[in-house]
Amino acid sequence: MEVSRLPISASQRGKLVSAGYSSLSSLSSISPSHLATELKISENEALEILKAASHGCRLDSFEGSHAIVNGAQTAWEMLQDEDMLTRITTSCTDLDNILGGGISCKEVTEIGGVPGIGKTQLGYLFAILDFCINLELLLLLRGNRNYRIQLAVNVQIPADYGGLGGKAIYIDTEGSFMVERAMQIAEACIKDMLEYDGLLRKDSQTRHLKMQPKELLGNIFYFRICSYTEQIAMINFLEKFVSEHRDVKVVIIDSITLHFRQDFDDMALRTRVLSGMALKLMKLAKTFSLAVVLLNQVTTKYSEGSFHLSLALGDSWSHACTNRVILYWNGNERYAYIDKSPSLRSASAPYSVTAKGIRSLASNSKRIKMM
Amino acid sequence: MRPENLLELGATTQKLTLGCPILDRHLGGGIPCSSITELFSESGCGKTQLCLQLLLSAQLPASAGGLSAASLYLHSEFPFPSRRLNQLSHSFSGSHDPSDNIFVQPLHSAHELFDVLLKLNPLLTNPPSYLPVKLIVIDSIAALFRSEYDNNPADLKRRSSLFFKISCKLKTLAKRFSLAVVVTNQVVDFVESGDGLNGVRIGNLECLVSSGRRVGPALGLSWANCVNSRLFLSRNEEIVGEEGDDGGSGVVSSRTKRQLHVVFAPHLPYSCCEFVIVKEGVFGVDR
Numbered sequence: 001m002e003v004s005r006l007p008i009s010a011s012q013r014g015k016l017v018s019a020g021y022s023s024l025s026s027l028s029s030i031s032p033s034h035l036a037t038e039l040k041i042s043e044n045e046a047l048e049i050l051k052a053a054s055h056g057c058r059l060d061s062f063e064g065s066h067a068i069v070n071g072a073q074t075a076w077e078m079l080q081d082e083d084m085l086t087r088i089t090t091s092c093t094d095l096d097n098i099l100g101g102g103i104s105c106k107e108v109t110e111i112g113g114v115p116g117i118g119k120t121q122l123g124y125l126f127a128i129l130d131f132c133i134n135l136e137l138l139l140l141l142r143g144n145r146n147y148r149i150q151l152a153v154n155v156q157i158p159a160d161y162g163g164l165g166g167k168a169i170y171i172d173t174e175g176s177f178m179v180e181r182a183m184q185i186a187e188a189c190i191k192d193m194l195e196y197d198g199l200l201r202k203d204s205q206t207r208h209l210k211m212q213p214k215e216l217l218g219n220i221f222y223f224r225i226c227s228y229t230e231q232i233a234m235i236n237f238l239e240k241f242v243s244e245h246r247d248v249k250v251v252i253i254d255s256i257t258l259h260f261r262q263d264f265d266d267m268a269l270r271t272r273v274l275s276g277m278a279l280k281l282m283k284l285a286k287t288f289s290l291a292v293v294l295l296n297q298v299t300t301k302y303s304e305g306s307f308h309l310s311l312a313l314g315d316s317w318s319h320a321c322t323n324r325v326i327l328y329w330n331g332n333e334r335y336a337y338i339d340k341s342p343s344l345r346s347a348s349a350p351y352s353v354t355a356k357g358i359r360s361l362a363s364n365s366k367r368i369k370m371m
Numbered sequence: 372m373r374p375e376n377l378l379e380l381g382a383t384t385q386k387l388t389l390g391c392p393i394l395d396r397h398l399g400g401g402i403p404c405s406s407i408t409e410l411f412s413e414s415g416c417g418k419t420q421l422c423l424q425l426l427l428s429a430q431l432p433a434s435a436g437g438l439s440a441a442s443l444y445l446h447s448e449f450p451f452p453s454r455r456l457n458q459l460s461h462s463f464s465g466s467h468d469p470s471d472n473i474f475v476q477p478l479h480s481a482h483e484l485f486d487v488l489l490k491l492n493p494l495l496t497n498p499p500s501y502l503p504v505k506l507i508v509i510d511s512i513a514a515l516f517r518s519e520y521d522n523n524p525a526d527l528k529r530r531s532s533l534f535f536k537i538s539c540k541l542k543t544l545a546k547r548f549s550l551a552v553v554v555t556n557q558v559v560d561f562v563e564s565g566d567g568l569n570g571v572r573i574g575n576l577e578c579l580v581s582s583g584r585r586v587g588p589a590l591g592l593s594w595a596n597c598v599n600s601r602l603f604l605s606r607n608e609e610i611v612g613e614e615g616d617d618g619g620s621g622v623v624s625s626r627t628k629r630q631l632h633v634v635f636a637p638h639l640p641y642s643c644c645e646f647v648i649v650k651e652g653v654f655g656v657d658r
Contacts, residue, residue, distance in 0.1 A: 116635025
């Protein structure tokens, strides 16, 4: 159906056409306020036009949604969706436990810590493990034999894992991505998977993993960003890129911070730019059901007469991410602490950085500390 | 914007040899290109020695672990050790004088450093030497910053803003021209204090000890965020008992034990390697 046949006034029709809206489908995903500013009409008027358009749409296709607010869900539906959500494992059991199974898709998770604590190592890992998203359940429940058998039935692992996994976008602003390290971790992951593969199908040895580390790396879209202008452009471009690559399941930004710590005299502007970026990333996570992982640096904060450590980018930024994980040293061990999350309780867990990537501490006897 | 294909970047990041296979092995092949490596130690531990050696090894062909490239040495500590460079270059065989491929620029302030970086493009795109420039050494970054800024919040904020500006500019150049960037840093004494910030642990080592004192890198936490890899050179006197005399009254001599530690690096675990400085250069020792 064409715009020209909508039951609206001629002047409105004229405005729509001159603004480039010729078909009803072009009006389907636009908000009333957006349309109002574009056509320079009142919001009520815009709403009327959209109502007429959605009515027209329904006439076109018999099963349109009746809500003008597209995509609205009941809380029950959301809960069901959440149960279906996949999580990306950190491959450290303790860390996965406090994270409720891993980094969640559809959400923005921020991870911060001092230099050398292992932020980038976690980044590598998500980029690679993402590929094994369907196998992650197996890895997650390692050690629990009953589950393992059950899963073998439930998951119905297809013959060739290669076609399954998601892809990853790695946005490197710091220049710390080293191919050889990514390769090393990829090799370790494949070795792990082969091991679980063997455990699962002792009887049918016919199917073999034919995955190469190279393949895993080939599934990482790597972007090197050298200025904040580039970073803003990149975030704006992400939606288009992901809509062309629907199999992307994780976006990692290492780090969100670096370019925003220089040259910003106008701190209010910085806050606006950053929160705009955060909103876009949240929308991206939601729309495409992918996990967004932002790595952040730490800085010293002066308050009440003393200095203490906190994540960079200021107080307003701390609202920006859904989940916040802080990595810190405790004696000679690395710990992760859940600082903020709408669904997880505060807890900390130790992890270690090994040649294979992030792993549980070798000697581990129930060391998760609930707060 | 187009993503880069990781497989086309090569199996490993390009590395610049340190001029010694033992040291190279500890660093996964040498100093990585396209990123910033910091070398910090107290004075007299061999930072400048190692830097001079890098200036020379950069000129080696790729088959020998070099970059077949010229280098730029920005120095803020005076004078330029040209005599030592000359001495080191004797152990390098080549048809021409290696000094021809080393550009030297003195620096007197942090702002001057930033201005130099802004003007580098012509040198990097169209080098006056017949080799392209692939290595930038800044010796030392600390000397530039330690004099100019006071220890109050306003000055510290200006200082760290300049850190990030310099670091981003360096990283951009490093990426664009696949440069190896090496900066040296000094140490500060570790002072036990109430607020606990002084003891913020950064990297693999719980405490860094040199000359029997607890030290930490200068320029603080924000600078630590600016570098990709951090290496620490330590020097400690070690008592060596005279062999063959078990009575305890034997002659006790001491020797200087120098070590290179990987404090943090995206591609390396912690490792520690002993080294010696001799007439021919800096060399690792397998023990």
